[in-house]
Amino acid sequence: MSVPASLRCGPFTPSVLVKKRYIIFYIALIWVSFFAALLELWVYWQFLYDWKPIHFWIFIPLVFFLMYVTAVLVSIVFARFLLIMVNIFHKPRTGIFLRHPSDRDYRYWSIRNTIKRWPIWLSHKFPFPFLDNICFKMFGVKTTFSNSLFEGWIDTEFIDIGKKVVIGQASIIQSAIIMGNFLIIKKTIIDDHVKVGAHCVVMPGTHIGEKSILGAGSFTTVDQKLESGWIYIGTPAKKYKRNRFFEDNLEEKLESLQVVDVDELRMKYEEIFFMRDDKHVSLRERLKKQKEIFKDEKRRLKEG
Amino acid sequence: MVVEIEENCREKEIEEVLKEEVDLQFHWYLFSFFLIYFGSFLIPGIIFMLYYQIFFIPNVMGTKTIISLFTELRPLISLILMPFIIISCYVLHLFFIAIITRRLWAITEKKSPTVDGIIPRNVRSRTLNYYHIRSFMIKYPKYLFTKGAFPWLANWCFNLLKSSKIGKGTTIEEQVCADKNIDIGENCYIGVNSVLTSHLVDGIFGNISYFKINIGDNVTFAGLNNFASGCKIGSNSSLLPWASGGKHYTVTGDNFYSGLPLRKIFKKKINEYLGIPQNIIAEEKKFRKDPNNLQDLKKALEEYNDKKLKIIEKSDTNVEEINDPEPETPSSNADFVLDFTTSSAISHVGIKFLIFYIPIIWLSGILVSCFWYEWTKHELSIQNDPMSWVPTIIFLPIVLFVMNFIFIFGCLFITKLFLIIINMIHKPKEGVFKAEVGNNDFEFWCLRTELKKLPIYITRNSPLPYIDVWAFRWLGLSMGFSAHLNDAWCDTEFVELGRRVMVGQGAVIMSSMVVGKYLFIKKVILDDYVVVGGQDTIAPGTIIGTDSVIGALSTTNYGQVLEDGWIYFGIPGVKLKENRYSESKREFIRKVDVDDDKKYEIKHDVNIDDDKKERFK
Numbered sequence: 001m002s003v004p005a006s007l008r009c010g011p012f013t014p015s016v017l018v019k020k021r022y023i024i025f026y027i028a029l030i031w032v033s034f035f036a037a038l039l040e041l042w043v044y045w046q047f048l049y050d051w052k053p054i055h056f057w058i059f060i061p062l063v064f065f066l067m068y069v070t071a072v073l074v075s076i077v078f079a080r081f082l083l084i085m086v087n088i089f090h091k092p093r094t095g096i097f098l099r100h101p102s103d104r105d106y107r108y109w110s111i112r113n114t115i116k117r118w119p120i121w122l123s124h125k126f127p128f129p130f131l132d133n134i135c136f137k138m139f140g141v142k143t144t145f146s147n148s149l150f151e152g153w154i155d156t157e158f159i160d161i162g163k164k165v166v167i168g169q170a171s172i173i174q175s176a177i178i179m180g181n182f183l184i185i186k187k188t189i190i191d192d193h194v195k196v197g198a199h200c201v202v203m204p205g206t207h208i209g210e211k212s213i214l215g216a217g218s219f220t221t222v223d224q225k226l227e228s229g230w231i232y233i234g235t236p237a238k239k240y241k242r243n244r245f246f247e248d249n250l251e252e253k254l255e256s257l258q259v260v261d262v263d264e265l266r267m268k269y270e271e272i273f274f275m276r277d278d279k280h281v282s283l284r285e286r287l288k289k290q291k292e293i294f295k296d297e298k299r300r301l302k303e304g
Numbered sequence: 305m306v307v308e309i310e311e312n313c314r315e316k317e318i319e320e321v322l323k324e325e326v327d328l329q330f331h332w333y334l335f336s337f338f339l340i341y342f343g344s345f346l347i348p349g350i351i352f353m354l355y356y357q358i359f360f361i362p363n364v365m366g367t368k369t370i371i372s373l374f375t376e377l378r379p380l381i382s383l384i385l386m387p388f389i390i391i392s393c394y395v396l397h398l399f400f401i402a403i404i405t406r407r408l409w410a411i412t413e414k415k416s417p418t419v420d421g422i423i424p425r426n427v428r429s430r431t432l433n434y435y436h437i438r439s440f441m442i443k444y445p446k447y448l449f450t451k452g453a454f455p456w457l458a459n460w461c462f463n464l465l466k467s468s469k470i471g472k473g474t475t476i477e478e479q480v481c482a483d484k485n486i487d488i489g490e491n492c493y494i495g496v497n498s499v500l501t502s503h504l505v506d507g508i509f510g511n512i513s514y515f516k517i518n519i520g521d522n523v524t525f526a527g528l529n530n531f532a533s534g535c536k537i538g539s540n541s542s543l544l545p546w547a548s549g550g551k552h553y554t555v556t557g558d559n560f561y562s563g564l565p566l567r568k569i570f571k572k573k574i575n576e577y578l579g580i581p582q583n584i585i586a587e588e589k590k591f592r593k594d595p596n597n598l599q600d601l602k603k604a605l606e607e608y609n610d611k612k613l614k615i616i617e618k619s620d621t622n623v624e625e626i627n628d629p630e631p632e633t634p635s636s637n638a639d640f641v642l643d644f645t646t647s648s649a650i651s652h653v654g655i656k657f658l659i660f661y662i663p664i665i666w667l668s669g670i671l672v673s674c675f676w677y678e679w680t681k682h683e684l685s686i687q688n689d690p691m692s693w694v695p696t697i698i699f700l701p702i703v704l705f706v707m708n709f710i711f712i713f714g715c716l717f718i719t720k721l722f723l724i725i726i727n728m729i730h731k732p733k734e735g736v737f738k739a740e741v742g743n744n745d746f747e748f749w750c751l752r753t754e755l756k757k758l759p760i761y762i763t764r765n766s767p768l769p770y771i772d773v774w775a776f777r778w779l780g781l782s783m784g785f786s787a788h789l790n791d792a793w794c795d796t797e798f799v800e801l802g803r804r805v806m807v808g809q810g811a812v813i814m815s816s817m818v819v820g821k822y823l824f825i826k827k828v829i830l831d832d833y834v835v836v837g838g839q840d841t842i843a844p845g846t847i848i849g850t851d852s853v854i855g856a857l858s859t860t861n862y863g864q865v866l867e868d869g870w871i872y873f874g875i876p877g878v879k880l881k882e883n884r885y886s887e888s889k890r891e892f893i894r895k896v897d898v899d900d901d902k903k904y905e906i907k908h909d910v911n912i913d914d915d916k917k918e919r920f921k
Contacts, residue, residue, distance in 0.1 A: 014475070014477060014496075015455045015456060015475060015477060015478075016475045016493070017456055017475070023456070027391065030387065030391055030453075031387045031388065031391075034386070034387035034390060034391075035383070035384075035386075035387055038364075038383060038386055038387070039383075042364060042365065042370075042373070043370075045365045046365075046368065049365070057670075057673045057674065057677050058670055058673070060669070060673045061665060061666050061668075061669020061670055061672070061673060062662070062665075062666055062669070064669065065662070065665055065666075065669075093609075094612075095605075095608070095609035095612055096579075096580060096584065096605055096608060096609065097605065097609075098598075098601065098602060098605055099493075099524075100598070102598070102602075103602070118453075121453060125765075127661075127757055127758050127761040127762070128657070128658070128661055128758075130655060145655075148649045148650050150649070151647070151649045151793070152649075153496050153497070166646075166647060166649050166650075166818060167647075167649065168646060168647025168648075168649055168812075169647055169648075169649060169793045169812045170497055170528075170793070170810055170812065170839070171647070172495075172496050172497060172527045172528065172545070174527070177526055177527075178493045178495070178524050178526070179524055179526060179542045179544070179560070179578055179580075180522075180524055180540070180542035180560065180588070181522075181588055181591065181592070181601075182578075182580060182588070184578065184579070184580075186579075195646050195647070195818065195819070195820075196646075196647070197644075197645055197646040197647045197841075198645070198646070198647045198812045198814075198841045199528060199810075199812070199839055199841055201526070201527050201528055201545035201546065203526075203545065205579065211820075213644070213646055213819070213820075215644040215645060215646065216644070216645040216646060216647070216841040216843075216859050217546070217645075217841060217857070217859055217875055219528075219544075219545040219546050221576065221577040221578070221579075222577065222578050222579040223579045231644060233644055235545075235546050235562075235563065235564060236577065240644065241638075241639060242635075242639060243820060244635050244639045244640060244820075245640075245819045245820025245821060245822060246820045246821050247635075247821075248821070250640065250821075250822065251736045251737070251738070251822070253637075253640055254640060254642065254736045254822060254824075255735065255736045257637060257640055257641045257642070258641070258642075258862070258863050259641055259642070259643050259861050259862070259863065259864070262861060262864055262876055262877075262878060263878055265643050265861065265876060266874060266875075266876060266878045268643075269874075269875055269876065270874075289901070293902060293903060293904075296902065296904055297903075297904050297905055300904050300905060300906060301905065
């Protein structure tokens with residue numbers, strides 16, 4: 001709904017700038033888009049300003065609207081052109097790369113992002129989402145107009161999104177991620193009718209099957225495959241139950257059923273969320289450790 | 305031991321529980337905002353208006369044919385320079401914002417310096433007031449720098465303000481709260497939607513814990529990482545998504561961390577979670593110790609990528625998608641219970657909504673253009689009578705501000721008219737509906753939401769975003785000006801907020817939710833003095849009682865009722881402890897060492913005016 005200062009992240013491109021000179025692309029694109037918009041204003045000015053001033057002032061808001069759209073479209077076209085040029089020098093590819101200025105893939109990833117930034121920023125500042133969609137399509141994301149991708153953050157390359165997909169508020173769909181000294185780029189695929197809840201992170205390489213749901217506050221791991229028709233929850237996501245909410249005539253049933261015991265539900269979630277299978281500590285050891293901690297605390301309190 | 309301490313202090317102070325409401329000093333807030341706003345617009349405004357009047361209009365708009373626009377020198381240069389003038393005026397505007405805020409920041413620091421410590425929030429004090437003034441003051445620059453067209457300047461801005469220290473080569477993605485009292489090292493990457501809060505409010509009548517956050521060199525956050533005040537993160541730590549820590553967490557570094565709260569992950573898990581093979585991790589460790597091993601690491605990565613490419617090429621040809629579905633179990637009632645939360649984003653945004661958007665933008669735009677026409681209407685042009693243009697140009701910032709608000713209120717007014725008409729045709733109601741085209745309830749819900757999106761978008765992006773309360777109130781959400789919703793996402797119908805409700809950064813409050821084929825709409829009520837933590841997800845139907853707190857990173861379940869005066873935490877939130885922040889002792893802070901799995905308490909001074917310190921002993 002609303003666009004808080006924190007939540008909906010503006011442009012969908014990371015603002016990593018490996019070398020400062022890449023900003024020239026950015027400024028060039030700004031210049032081109034403003035230039036086109038100003039020319040449009042000139043045409044309108046010649047048409048009405050002296051001839052019918054009242055009409056001029058009445059229709060100027062609509063002309064500004066058009067100028068904005070023109071600026072976005074022109075910058076998209078030129079950005080696409082620049083991207084093609086850049087991709088001739090270095091073809092974008094998936095894999096694990098080094099996060100270091102000497103790495104070619106990392107540098108070109110940064111260049112691509114800098115080029116895409118202005119059109120996406122501009123189209124995202126516009127409250128109506130169709131410009132975003134055009135941006136995605138032009139920059140190589142497979143998507144349709146029936147998707148709702150405007151409340152979260154979606155990377156702009158190596159992503160396939162099916163039909164009627166909903167990405168929740170503040171969710172992050174990534175095809176590139178920076179982890180330590182690595183930059184991991186992998187193709188992310190989201191099939192039809194998938195619903196990603198609020199505050200989710202979908203990592204590169206994830207494949208979410210048809211009609212699946214990723215519950216709020218979960219994340220998927222790199223290269224994770226989520227089966228179709230299931231509800232997934234957890235950090236990282238684990239199977240929760242079958243998604244039966246696509247069956248017909250459930251209205252009355254859904255209205256009558258409610259969670260009664262929240263504590264029980266919490267226990268169920270805890271098993272999924274905080275399952276620590278990599279570490280088993282016996283009771284005796286745990287008690288020993290607790291005693292040590294208490295001793296430590298006593299000592300510290302005495303000291304100060 | 306710890307429990308004993310808490311109980312002692314309860315007995316001592318239980319006789320007089322202080323619950324004073326905090327003074328919000330709106331006069332100071334507005335003064336600082338307007339000073340920054342006008343000061344920053346003045347000089348760029350003069351430059352822009354002079355260029356526009358002296359060069360652009362006579363040279364470009366005066367040229368009658370499109371050919372001479374490009375062949376003659378003067379029009380061509382004026383046209384080519386115009387975008388550069390706009391860009392440089394924008395950058396100048398940013399520059400002046402930083403300079404003026406720095407002055408104001410320094411003045412407040414002199415009156416009441418930033419000190420680490422717990423500020424009691426149930427007693428009025430000077431420290432608290434200055435803390436609030438500073439928080440408000442930095443919001444406008446932070447918003448413009450991080451959300452604006454040049455986010456790369458944000459680091460420079462925070463370093464100039466001396467509000468926080470950000471090292472060279474560090475990238476901070478769009479997120480909140482990394483604005484004050486934070487020390488970030490070099491070459492870090494702070495991912496999307498991460499939250500670094502050096503200040504943390506627990507309870508409306510509780511404390512503000514205000515401690516410095518230290519982050520070492522070469523630290524990377526993957527996204528949605530949350531850290532509370534007093535955290536220390538060592539160099540070379542890499543955090544997976546959602547890896548978060550509470551107050552005073554200490555992380556040694558040199559490792560991968562994951563979980564909620566965060567903990568070290570093992571080598572095997574790194575491979576499983578991130579798909580990085582063991583040999584590369586080993587090489588990377590060598591590289592971290594000695595940068596000369598760069599070539600070895602590069603070679604290993606290159607080998608891995610080449611091998612991977614070959615595998616993909618092979619597998620594309622012969623592997624067919626084998627779907628081995630598990631045997632269908634008959635459905636039970638448990639399958640239909642809504643015990644998880646999704647989102648309320650609208651699935652289909654048709655181009656037909658432009659029918660509403662264009663009239664709203666146009667009609668409110670006409671109001672603005674009328675105003676602008678009146679303002680710049682002079683008999684003579686600027687060349688003939690420059691003196692008549694002096695007030696026009698000097699008062700440009702005020703005019704811009706006024707125009708902005710004319711536009712906003714025009715939009716609000718027209719949207720409200722549309723909304724009244726739509727609600728007369730179809731009354732909004734709660735319940736479970738089919739989320740398909742053809743269902744009246746669903747379609748009208750989409751229409752309402754889309755319609756309201758525009759004015760709320762505009763109010764939230766205005767220079768004074770706090771006026772979104774007006775928009776919310778007009779469009780059907782019941783709340784007062786004492787409630788704080790500025791950093792959260794909120795549905796605009798079937799939500800009620802009480803007095804002084806505080807909703808944290810990045811929280812999502814939904815009164816509607818789409819699951820599968822169905823749309824659920826249910827009322828959300830947050831009672832007086834409720835605090836909703838950062839990155840929370842509040843599901844439809846949630847009711848939170850007076851003076852309750854729901855901790856950060858929690859979610860509530862569909863139709864969950866939270867009782868009065870408790871602290872809730874988790875997914876879904878359950879009772880953690882009673883909300884006794886207003887009685888709690890503030891001299892001790894509890895530190896947590898993540899790597900050694902240790903907790904200990906240390907003593908720390910309460911951060912309040914000297915004359916009030918005795919009340920907290």
